Amino acid sequence: MDEKKLWLKISGSINYYLQYYSKRLTNEELLLDYMEYALPDMDGDGVHTYLDKQTLERVVVDVAMMDRAKVAFMERLEKRRAKEVPVIEEKKVLAKVIDFSKYRK
Incomplete structure (x- = not known):
C-alpha cells in the first residue's frame, strides 16, 4: 500500500x-488510547501496524507516518474540544436545615 492511501x-x-471520544480523558490519554486502538504494537518491538480492513492485512507504519498521525490527532482533538459547550452543574438548594441543637434543654 502506498503512503498516500495509508495516510487516507x-x-x-x-x-x-x-x-x-470520552470527554473525561486528557488529550494525552486519548492519544495513547487511539494509538493502541488503530496502530497497535503487536509484538512489543516498537513496530506499529495498521490493519487494512479491505484486505485484512497488516501494514507497517513508519516513524514519519506515526508522527504525522500524532500531530493530526492532537490538532483535530483540540478543534473538537474548542467546540464543546461546557456543562455547568447547578447546585440545587433543597431546603434550609433546621439546627435542633439550639432547642435542647
Whole structure:
C-alpha cells in the first residue's frame, strides 16, 4: 500500500475515533488510547501496524507516518474540544436545615 492511501486510511480512522471520544480523558490519554486502538504494537518491538480492513492485512507504519498521525490527532482533538459547550452543574438548594441543637434543654 502506498503512503498516500495509508495516510487516507489513518486519517479516516482518526475522524472515526473522535466521533465518540470520552470527554473525561486528557488529550494525552486519548492519544495513547487511539494509538493502541488503530496502530497497535503487536509484538512489543516498537513496530506499529495498521490493519487494512479491505484486505485484512497488516501494514507497517513508519516513524514519519506515526508522527504525522500524532500531530493530526492532537490538532483535530483540540478543534473538537474548542467546540464543546461546557456543562455547568447547578447546585440545587433543597431546603434550609433546621439546627435542633439550639432547642435542647
